[in-house]
Amino acid sequence: MDARQYASLPNPFPMWRGGVLHGARIAYETWGKLNTARDNAVLLFTGLSPPAHAASSEQDPDDGWWQGMVGPKLAIDTERFFVICVNSLGSCFGSTGPACSDPATGTPYRLSFPDLSIEDIARAGFETVRALGIARLDTVMGPSLGGMVVLAYAAMFPGSARRLLCISGTMAAAPFTIALRSIQREAITNDPAWADGNYDAAHPPATGQSLARKLGTITYRSAAEWQQRFGRDPIRADMKRGGPFRSEFAVQGYMESLAQRFVSAFDANCYLYLSRAMDRFDLAAHGEPVALFRAARLTQALVIGVQTDLLFSVDEQQAIADALKTAGVATRFAPLSCIEGHDAFLVDLKTFGAEIGAFLAN
């Protein structure tokens, strides 16, 4: 039950900060049909950790990470659009990344994988689209890390998309988020099991990864949501763990279960590469944002932010929308009041679906 397809990247594939990949590939899934004019394609980039499986399909009926958003008559309507979701370059769900075997040595790249940038993820998506014979996208879109990627995409490949949809992204990583991500990476690299990246896949740096994911969980949500959801409820007895200083409250059990899932699913080195790529992203490296957006030849844009987002502030979304407007792009800015923080796009499908559906149907 696997709906993934694979696109071969140009060989060699040059990386934005130096180095090349040989024999690299991108895993992607698609929904809907490409029309004969080849002008109904929507390219979807993901956040830091999801795979290309955004929604169920005949080939893979399991729920996807944006189940309820992508499908027939849904906000991203697969009766009208040909939707492509890519697993990011550098990730570990089928696309080439640090956990993959280096064809030059036959062993995993690990830390010999070249520096990864948001720009490389954008280019890998662009090459995937080109491999599908699509010259111009209807829409390039993505949330979170994917929101950074769509901005890089527009800057690097002018004219390659008619419309842009950016959700809770940013034009440049803010010091507050750099600080948070650097702690998450430190939790992993501090873990003796990380072994300078040379851990065995069966013995990952689980302690550090768990801590990193727990901190992620906190920053993806909001204090107000957790007050409603958990309050000061005690932890379920079977979820208690740790010594005298841990696990008394329900919220701790919630964080623990998400952390366990993450440790078993995501490669630590891939996480480190993707996390650092986010820190380093600064659209200004490509030029002045308004000039970039003007050159991108976009006709329309939708920028969505969430008031309770701790990680990608609503002010940063406003700045993206302002730059697009100044560049002459017909832009709607939607600052949403969802209580779920950064993760609202995954949870409040009704509010997000209304915005996204109205934009795409336009």
Next chain:
Amino acid sequence: MDARQYASLPNPFPMWRGGVLHGARIAYETWGKLNTARDNAVLLFTGLSPPAHAASSEQDPDDGWWQGMVGPKLAIDTERFFVICVNSLGSCFGSTGPACSDPATGTPYRLSFPDLSIEDIARAGFETVRALGIARLDTVMGPSLGGMVVLAYAAMFPGSARRLLCISGTMAAAPFTIALRSIQREAITNDPAWADGNYDAAHPPATGQSLARKLGTITYRSAAEWQQRFGRDPIRADMKRGGPFRSEFAVQGYMESLAQRFVSAFDANCYLYLSRAMDRFDLAAHGEPVALFRAARLTQALVIGVQTDLLFSVDEQQAIADALKTAGVATRFAPLSCIEGHDAFLVDLKTFGAEIGAFLAN
């Protein structure tokens, strides 16, 4: 150059959640003079980590943690008030805590120290005041953890203070802050050097403590402040450290230097005890807050919160002020717009000083 004095606690000293301490003491400092009516005393509790040294004095001319706030003609005017600042029970700057020697064994308590609660810190402060021959305080005050303590103080010792001043505290730890603190504790207890609390003072769990402090630093400030202060400036070359995944930006150097100071100054087990005490605090354990505040026989209260505080939300300050008002206490609620987040009381002395000075002068 040490201005500390010591108050012996009643022997045995019963702890709120069970257990007793023998021969326990509290380190405190004072500024100003107790008047003959003995009615001009201000008791100041600290946040999680400061010592009793709030301000310089003849005996100890070093700057204190609230230098510029406590002194002659300052907001907490030592020409008028007799100010007492206590090092919290359970801390490590002279008061009895897990790092002290257990008189029963002659070795450090470490994890054999009984459960510590906010209530124990309040009672230890109360006993210190009693030892000084003061029957009723003019004002009991404190920020952060100290803000929790003053609420417990009012509830536990009705009539023991005329006025209450609570800064960025809470009536009950919120799940968002419980989550953050539990990650900080986990960073320490995950560190092999912690050794179930049995580390040698010369070999503390520095890696875990450093991570815990860095996360603290993030939550004590605000994204907006760091954007202004650090932006995307690179780290100073001599501050770079760690492997390929760390330390590229100035904000990381700032966190690192604060973390190093913390590791060398604060005992890890004391931190764990104090952190857990914060999670567990719930004023409702003493009764309904309005009834408690009514019974406390307060005449006036000032509650200060900061709009950008991630840790103790301004809504929580509003709730404290509302309960005090409903209880008939003449209460001013000051929701400040400082950009410095939870730590604003340490940084924006002008804005805080104006509020505190006006209240105390009243």
